[in-house]
Every structure is written in structure tokens, then in C-alpha cells.
Amino acid sequence: xxxxxxxxxxxxxxxxxxxxxxxxxxxxxxxxxxxxxxxxxxxxxxxxxxxxxxxxxxxxxxxxxxxxxxxxxxxxxxxxxxxxxxxxxxxxxxxxxxxxxxxxxxxxxxxxxxxxxxxxxxxxxxxxxxxxxxxxxxxxxxxxxxxxxxxxxxxxxxxxxxxxxxxxxxxxxxxxxxxxx
Numbered sequence: 768x769x770x771x772x773x774x775x776x777x778x779x780x781x782x783x784x785x786x787x788x789x790x791x792x793x794x795x796x797x798x799x800x801x802x803x804x805x806x807x808x809x810x811x812x813x814x815x816x817x818x819x820x821x822x823x824x825x826x827x828x829x830x831x832x833x834x835x836x837x838x839x840x841x842x843x844x845x846x847x848x849x850x851x852x853x854x855x856x857x858x859x860x861x862x863x864x865x866x867x868x869x870x871x872x873x874x875x876x877x878x879x880x881x882x883x884x885x886x887x888x889x890x891x892x893x894x895x896x897x898x899x900x901x902x903x904x905x906x907x908x909x910x911x912x913x914x915x916x917x918x919x920x921x922x923x924x925x926x927x928x929x930x931x932x933x934x935x936x937x938x939x940x941x942x943x944x945x946x947x948x
Contacts, residue, residue: 770821773811773854773939782853784864784876793853796846798829799837800900800934813855815941822858822939824851840900844934848898849875852930855939856894857881860928868893873921878928893918893927895944901935911940918944 774781775797779790801809801824813822829837837843853876856862862878865888874893895914899906914929927944 770823771813771858773813773822773824773851773858775824775826775850775854778850778853781857781881782864784866785853790850793846793850794826795829795833796837796843797824797850798826798847799834799843800847800898801826802829802834804901804935805937809937811851811937811939813859813939813941815859816943822855824854844898844900845896847934848930848932849896851898851932851939852894852896852941855930855932855941856928859941860892862892862894864894865891868923871921872923873918874923874927877925889925891925893921893923893925895927895929896932897930898932898934899936902933904933904936904938907931907933907936907938907940911942915942915944 775794779785779787807826809824811822813820863881864876865879866877868874874895876894877891878894879891895918910931918927930941932939
């Protein structure tokens with residue numbers, strides 16, 4: 768099985784919908800979450816449907832200042848999951864964040880193919896992101912189901928993906944949301 772890289776550094780250079788500051792915050796939060804459970808680099812399982820691949824996340828141990836800035840576990844997990852899920856969607860589908868999604872759309876980001884000169888929002892994909900700090904992998908799958916329900920309740924009509932990062936269990940799960948169009 769080939770191993771892929773989940774690149775959480777340099778994300779603002781690849782994702783036009785991420786400013787340098789937002790991308791740096793996501794990376795920093797991910798490093799704080801990863802440091803709660805692991806040492807760098809960290810192997811993950813990247814799942815999409817019936818497929819799974821080995822993935823590795825290269826990262827550095829956070830400073831005490833970073834740990835203090837991200838002491839709120841819920842906020843850190845949410846932002847850190849954004850780094851891992853965006854990297855996983857980029858690796859799996861070649862999609863990058865173009866823009867934040869509107870409130871109540873049922874998603875966090877609008878994704879377009881990497882390298883799109885003038886992104887066509889009509890053909891973009893919505894992405895809903897979540898994270899689980901610790902616990903067994905079944906908690907990640909439960910969160911995926913919950914997020915699929917959220918997307919289906921959202922006002923957006925574009926195709927959608929859900930991505931959930933499990934920091935403790937070292938898993939990123941991506942799912943296509945059926946019934947959206």
C-alpha cells in the first residue's frame with residue numbers, strides 16, 4: 768500500500784481560500800492536538816469509502832506558547848482537524864479550499880480543483896469538517912454520520928464531502944454525502 772503525505776505546512780500557498788494567518792493557525796492547532804497523543808512524524812489511516820491508505824503527517828512539537836494559545840481543547844481540535852481534513856481532501860481528490868461557505872449551508876468550505884484559474888462556484892464541492900481528540904475509531908465514524916446529517920439539513924445544494932480527523936486514533940475519514948444536488 769502506497770503511503771501518502773498529509774501536508775499541513777504551506778497550505779495558504781496551495782489553498783486560495785486560506786490566508787497565511789488562518790493556515791498557520793490550523794497548522795499550529797493540529798500540532799498541539801497531535802502532541803497530546805504522538806511524536807512527529809505521525810502515521811495515519813486515510814479512509815474514503817471502502818478505500819484506505821497509509822498517510823504520514825510531518826509536524827513539529829509545539830512550543831509552550833502555542834500550547835497555551837490552544838489550551839481550549841474544543842477550539843484546538845476543530846481548527847487542527849481543518850488542517851488534516853483539508854490536506855486529506857487535497858491528497859485524495861485534488862481539491863483545494865477556494866472560500867469559506869456561507870452560514871447554514873451545511874459546510875465549512877467550498878472546494879475546487881487545484882490550479883483552477885477562475886473557479887466555477889457552480890461546480891464546486893462543499894466540505895464539512897470536524898475532529899475528535901481522543902477515543903476509539905468508532906467515535907470518528909459516529910461524528911461522520913452526524914456531520915452527514917448536518918450537510919443534508921443545510922441550505923446548500925452543491926455536492927458535498929464530510930471529513931473527520933481523529934487525533935488519538937490516527938484516522939482521517941472522508942465520505943461523499945449522497946442525496947445532495
